[in-house]
Amino acid sequence: MKKSLLLVALMMASFVMQAQVRTPAASPAGSVTATVGLTDIKISYFRPSAKGRTIFSNNATTLVPYGKIWRTGANGGTKISFSEDVKVEGIAVPKGEYILLSWPGEKEWTLALNKNVEMGGDMKKYDAAQDVANFKVKPGKLANKIETLTFNVGDIAADNKSAKVELAWENTSVKFTVAADFDAAVIASIDATTKAEKVAPYDYFQAAVYYLETGRDLKQALAWVNKAAEGMNNPFWVLHQKAKIEKGLGDKKAALATATASLEAAKVAENRDYQMMNETLIKSLK
Structure with a gap:
């Protein structure tokens, strides 16, 4: 009898511990x-x-x-x-x-x-x-x-x-x-990454674009974007940034040729955004 009561008590205690009323806060x-x-x-x-x-x-x-x-x-x-x-x-x-x-x-x-x-x-x-x-x-x-x-x-x-x-x-x-001022951190990252023994083409691309957008050394940006283009087989988005760098350097002839190449590659890829951006860039170079 005592064992039965103990078993019932344990079962009830277990149920109480498991049961929990949940309502929205x-x-x-x-x-x-x-x-x-x-x-x-x-x-x-x-x-x-x-x-x-x-x-x-x-x-x-x-x-x-x-x-x-x-x-x-x-x-x-x-x-x-x-x-x-x-x-x-x-x-x-x-x-x-x-x-x-x-x-x-x-x-x-x-x-x-x-x-x-x-x-x-x-x-x-x-x-x-x-x-x-x-x-x-x-x-x-x-x-x-x-x-x-x-x-x-x-x-x-x-x-x-x-x-x-x-x-x-x-x-x-x-x-x-x-x-949030991130310029110092980005420049430190660029310096460390581009001076590494092995640099990925996309890292060169990112460094070049950042230099372009922040008005830094465009000759250095051009050197980096050339390495990026070579390493990635001249994709249209890299060529577009290269054309903008060349324009910034005052080399309209080179910029026009690069933007035209980017436009043609964007047409093949059926990327309308880059087609439009290149068309606008080309107009600014004529």
Whole structure:
């Protein structure tokens, strides 16, 4: 009898340990990642929803009152990390992970990146001395309501050196700029790679294009792109960049011949993008 009761008790205990009620989180976890230049940006946060409530206002009873410190999310707050040193709204920020804090306002927001990520959502632990950046930005109005707090990394610059981090909730949008200067790292990589005992043709190509796009030594760029073209059997995309380098050097005759060869190769490959780019380049050389 005792053995039977013990067996039943063990079975019930096992069932209790295995059974687990799961329901959707009120503020589910979210994350967004992006690469700007050579820098990885990651934002990890918990996403509250409006659920019919007023989110931002002067009313002290609203969900996020103006002028009060906010963890910029729910639960443990919002964390943002950078894989390399960056500038946030012009302020130098070392690579690492930070908690994003904010003081919302109708016409101006104050935001801070704080080193004490362990504070989580407990704003009583906030110490301004731990801020690595503290800055002000102007909020914008969204045409369409955003029900759930959403972060995004967008507006990446054409030169890939900056982007905008955006917080969007209700009808409010708040953006701040993150700038990532990668030039020194790229030049160091080019120097090390092109001086190696064995260099891949594509590495020569990348080095040549970077020198072209940043206005560096075009004679060196031409030497590299020639090695790339030889090593890859003159593909149309390499020839196109070579023609642009030759144009930059003032050798229109050579540039025209190279661009024409690139155009013909692009036609064979049925690559309309490079056909159009070469046609435009050829017109500029006549």
